[in-house]
Amino acid sequence: MWHSFKRALLALSLLAWLLPAGAQAPRERINLDRDWRFAHGHAHDARQDFGHGLRAFFFAKAGYGDGPAAPGFKDAGWRRVDLPHDWAVELPFDARGDTNHGSKAIGRAFPENSVGWYRKTIEIPASDRGRRIALEFDGAYRDSVVWVNGHYLGREPSGYSGFRHDITDYLDYGGTNTIVVRVDATMEEGWFYEGAGIYRHVWLTKTAPLHVPQWGTFVKTTVAGGRAAIEVDLSVRNDARQAARFTVEHRILDPDGRTLAHTRAAGLAAGGAATADSRQRLILAKPRLWSLDDPHLYLLRTTLSQNGRVVDTYDTRFGVRTVAFDPDRGFILNGKRIKLQGTNNHQDHAGVGVALPDGLQDWRLKQLKSFGVNAYRTAHHPPTPELLDAADRLGMLVIDEHRMMGTSPEIVSQLERLVRRDRNHPSVILWSVGNEEWALEGKPLGTHLAREMHAIVKRLDPTRRTSVATSSSGRGTSLGADVIGFNYGAQHDVDAFHRAHPDKPATMSEEGSTLTTRGIYLDDRARVHLNAYDRQGRPGNSLSIEEGWRRVQERDWMSGMFIWTGFDYRGETTPFGWPAISSQFGMTDTTGVLKDTAYYLKAWWRPEPMVHILPHWNWPGREGQPVDVRVYSNGDEVELLQDGRSLGRQPMPRDSHLRWSVPYAPGRLEAVAYRRGVRIADTVVATTGTPATVHLSADTERLAADGRAIAVVWVNVRDREGRLVPAASNRVDFAVSGPLRIIGVGNGDPGSHEADRPAERHAFIPLSGWRTLALDGADAASAPAAPDVVSALAPDADLARWRDPAQWLPPERQPARTPYLVLRGQFDRPRLAAGQRAMLFVDQLEPGQQVHVNGVPVKPGIVDGSPAVLLDPALLRDRNSVAYVLPTPPDGVAGMFDRSAGTSRWGSVRVTTPAAPWRRSLFNGWAQVIVQSTGEPGTGTLTAAAPGLPPATLQLDVR
Template identity: 35%
Template sequence: MSSGPSSRPRVSTRLPRNTGTSMRPLWRSTVTNMGASIRQRINFNEGWKFKLGDDGSFAEKGFNDGDWKSLVLPHDWGVDYPVSQTAPTGGGGGYAVTGTGWYRKHFTAPKQEPGQRLILQFDGVYMDSTVFLNGKKLGGRSYGYSEFTLDLTGLTVDGDNVLAVRVNNALQPNSRWYTGSGIYRNVWLISAADVHIDQNGVFILTNGLYDDKTKTRLQIQTWVKNDGTVPVDIGVEQHLFDAEGKEVLKDASALHIEAGDRAYSMVLPTLAEPRLWTDQDPYLYRLETSLTLDGKPFDTLVTRTGIRTAAFDCDRGFLLNGERVKIKGVCVHHDGGLTGAASYRETWERRLRLLKDMGCNGIRCAHNPPAPELLDLCDELGFLVMDEAFDEWLLTKFKSAEYGYSSNFAYGGSQFFAEEGELDLVTMLRRDRNHPSIVLWSIGNEIPEQAAVEGVPILRRLQDICHREDPTRLVTSALDNIASPEPQRVREEFECALDVVGYNYTGRWGMRAETLYDEDRKKYPGRRMIGSENPSAGGIRGNYEKPAVPNVFRSGYDTATHNHEFLWRYTASRDFVAGDYLWTGIDYLGESRWPMKGAPSGAIDTAGFPKDTFYYFRSIWNEKETTLHILPHWNWKGREGEFITVIGYTNCDEVSLYLNGRLVGTKGYDFPNVGMKGAWNIPARKTHPTTHDLHLTWDVPYEAGELKAVGRRDGKPVAELIIKTTGEPAKIKATADREKMPVNGIAHIEIEALDKAGLRVPNADTPVSVKVEGPAVLLGLDNGDPRDLSEFHVPERKLLAGRLLAVIRGAAPGTAKLTVSAKGLEDTVLTFMIG
């Protein structure tokens, strides 16, 4: 199963369409050793052992690993150890422990019949991995974000086999930002016939929509590999099913493949009445591709797909199925908070559903290929994805010089780019190109070569590879310093060579802080533009004080939202700007200054709890639902009579604020801004009506009691929000997102401190302990505070702003019990069914 570029393949001859209810075989083969082989894909995550350290003897089959740590993948050892201010990773890498680690797994190989292959697939190992089987070196991958496969055929023995994986993440700092260390994504064992669909070998694309979108022409390519010793003649069948399981299309072709060769089949079927994939209705089809011999399938691969077209236009912005859609996106890093880089589908589903509720419809995978589970979820939930390959090419960036300990020298992807960069790009493209959510490929983020003459030919080469592997999507690179002084300034020819120009931080460029994209719009009227990275607001959830350490973190009163308010009013009212991806949607580990281990720049913290900023974005992006949010909390004992600034985020026309039943004031917009309802120069409303600065403020003399906000539209109340002064914590509440889970599935438990009246205490920092009994394990606790340097896996932690997250994993079938305790408060117990 090959993942990289290859020589020109043989192409099949397409069969005439079979219009009957069954497909009679039109091809035969003299080969008889394939008919009984059906592809199997087995999760290979269990039964691993780990040791941090390096010794060549660890690769040997007979090495005694009895005292090594037993674990289930995915695993990131970076969150297993305390952070250290002197760690070579520095603040850029979250002060995490790295080094070199080894994994070992004992297993009995499935019986291999003649004509069968056995393939090992790693979804991601960070980084510079080397894999051994029974002491023999098989291969590995340098770039820690790339999928790779290894052929085990004929190399296993009866009885005990030992896989050993060396992971070298010792050269630091080497990435931006936190990477994690280890086998942090899933591992799979695949069995298939000698003649099989190649790795990521099916590509289905929408060639166009016709007859008022009632028909679509599809192109289905299937790459087949013959690892056998004789040539074969086989059939390639395509069956497309809708979300309800009804077959809506079938087609087939014949294919001849020489021994040791690789060839592809292509069919061009027409689908009538397609249900199109959109960000609001992410409808998915299922394609079953089968290789057949004498009419019987011997290798079948299932591919999910969505029918849609995606285009970028210099005047109209982004077009989805021909309709203009404004991208309201965020950038995300790949770590999952308390599990580090270890990727769990459930964690990302929880996070992405929150972003969807915020009104977000776009995800930029910054700055590397993400876990496949993330892209699956983006397909399902309706996100418009910028899939990014690299953070650097040949020139190395400093990783942490401005973030604490660093040695003025850095490693990184540039170490491997010259030899393996094209392979890594092709691997990403072939793995990801069937995802309808992906609308744009990014070949780099803030690449230093953007300011050098040497950068243009590299750009063109990478962009050509993208066009070759996927002719349906355009290519961008996220560019900073577009208008900065020399020598950092991006070269004009570099910008103009891109299909779509990605603009990072348009508001930082001196006079352009006011004009933003306008100057380039005049200079390059045919340029396609998108905001690939612009600042969010962030802050630490529940914090309304000035930071103790300057420039370390923001409070809920931070004025950074003003910058985005100006930027979004501009972006929302200019069709030629396709949209924006903000930095960031979710807090992440790394890019920090001591004493912090992460960056609080998101609208959601690492624990998955929304911040005040979340509701700001929701008020301007979520056009389906009413938003009314005010801050801060109303627990200010000792500040009676002092004026407290109250901020409101809303998409109501106006909001009345009451203190203990007395009207404080009613606020709304005095004159409609560009894009608002009733604006004199915009006939169609582009964004929900809201206030002049997209927020409201009142100065309220503090007295304990109740703040009530009433939102109105057209003079009628449509929303009400009440915030009360609470008492001290009196009990603990725990709420799980699921009570049943499969073995190795995970559950998130939100823990809150409540007063006697049952109100969450918004300023509680109560220490809490969590105990898990039965067939489950505690993966960790997180309060979302990057200043909390305690280890995630320790079962005690303080609440932040009255909240804490616990995550457990089911280890075996049965019933598990989770107990939450706090000094002086009654225990809370939850039970979980596993299996």
């Protein structure tokens, strides 16, 4: 990572040197993740949704965005958040929540939690006039609507597809611009936890009118005779009104920036407001092929020039490799047969929900690779782009899956966006266009739609095949599939299908669905815990991990197996409902701690010698009772010893395990693996003492001071001999100092209702019933003792003759102008629970104003950049008044109202529930903390404290 960073700095320095002083880079792509304002709206009550939808013409005329979509809306008191952001993970668990979505308090039963508003202001320099400027969202869950400067741009119903809005025409060049996004997560797309909010990155892209559009390159590689032919399909967009002639240059660069191949095409043309396509061919001599063990990447740099001046530069990372799915030989990479050792995965992680930092994508793939996974299916939706970037870098094969089968314009648009975005990733080996479409699987319509979607994909990417994952085969979608994906071998006669369709390649797209709780070896259904021994999860419908893998190994034509799943995930709490909040299908728990089944896979999926024993050896009260002891190893023999006494040496069957029944006695079990009589590996489980110390260990000792880098920290307790206590459940409190922040905690317990990500919660009470009263006398504002002012500010003042500032009056009915006025609103008493506090946010309407609450003058302080007053509960009434005494502005009451953004600028009351402390109980000896740099350099310290134990600290170098 450090070398990549240095290369990036060098490239930026070179670009700055080449450009004239004050010149713009040809293309800018600016990350907009930092410093958004966020607040919960309401799914069906417009008044609790900040008045959205109540303004006349708000959706009838351009620029009439209302509520938070209005440019002048006052978002004082809203939380500051950085993206990616998942507000669902911050919500409590609730028995009324959908168990398929992890029982979070979101959805139709929780309208107050199901809508989120995001606002951000950006400066656009005057020098950008004439460029094309676009907002690019990698994904927001879900049904998102975007406004810029009050102008409606459009909506995206999908929670997974990236989308883009050209905002060139709506910007204030040389001024401040407001981006507003409303996200509604009321409705679910899947049957698993999906989060809520702008949970992927947002970008601002600036280009010349002539430019490479988003996803405008496609690099196709052909390898033959020790050479690689690189064919580049390029789209060039001309947003100018007049036609343009231009020159295209392509350079292939190695990781050190050296040019390996180059081509140039001059005299190309694109019409006005049109797109032109071109195809160029380059040759790489002796290419370094992208593979699992050597994921080598090249960079294609595309340059557009007009009249000798560079107007755009567009970079595309790619790899050179060959892939094939053969109906007899299975999957072939670079001419070599490889069994796909895959897992299916949803996109959430303990603590952070679906808002994964980029570094966590890398960490999760490395965790899968640690037990031999070489392939990843993005079940059941388009992945975040950074996952594929990580797969490219780390050497992980990917089945890239579309969300839903169909050929309607909306569905086709989402499919096309997926393919265009991801087709240059060498990690992507197969497009999946559907999964278990039960309404289609047995029908001719399923065959037809599968073939139609295959044709759409082939038009965009002729280099890869497509697949449909099916829970039944022999008709419907399975016949239309290009490569069939069998979901669960017990539900198919795979051999009969292969005989009937010998030309159709196949993969076991889902297998297992085993139900195991990490660290549990006796079922405890009251706590939703299931023993961790490998077995059929759903007899008659799925196989154990071992049975599934053996069946795949026995069939050369089967490309491989994708286990359901790699990680446990929130939701789909089979076989339990509430109080379970996560699945138990994973080879790891939700934090990524390996379960015992992962060690079975490691034995047969990794080459390194290994041996693993289960269960642990802490069983007080079970002395003398037999314990089912199992051993996984890739040795050809294993000996088990109890306290040094041999319990026998057994040969290890291929792709299987060994088993002993051992009477429990406190002490030590040791397993020794042999290969051809030579000791190759050993491991021990021993009875431990009680917890004595807290232990912290991180995956890294150094973080970049970029505000994005993360460290994953394991938390354990150990006995006096330094051994991890496997059944420990100590509660641990966490704190950080220095340039670190905690972004999530977890422990992998499928029944834990502890907070994943404690967050401060705000609820807003709008001020309403606004009225104005004209005041005579030059000293009215400075002499609150004057009778007219005193009566106007009285809590029970009669407002019958006051003016409604929202009411339009014709010129002849306008009241006489007076030097001063009172603007008065009201709010009901906030209902404050223990620990909550209420804050009144006001605005500086005119210089020299005074603010009164219930007739008492108050002096606002500054809270998060806005004037605010902490409200004393003892001084509040059932109905409370807020009054401004201020000089009458030059444009009078009407102008003051026009500037009020629906009166949002005049004030609101915020009720704050403080965030709970960062805390997590260990589950069977483990918990996890994810920390992130804040953006400043220095030394960061994480402290973990458990009652009765000395605290532990971990220091990280942030630079």
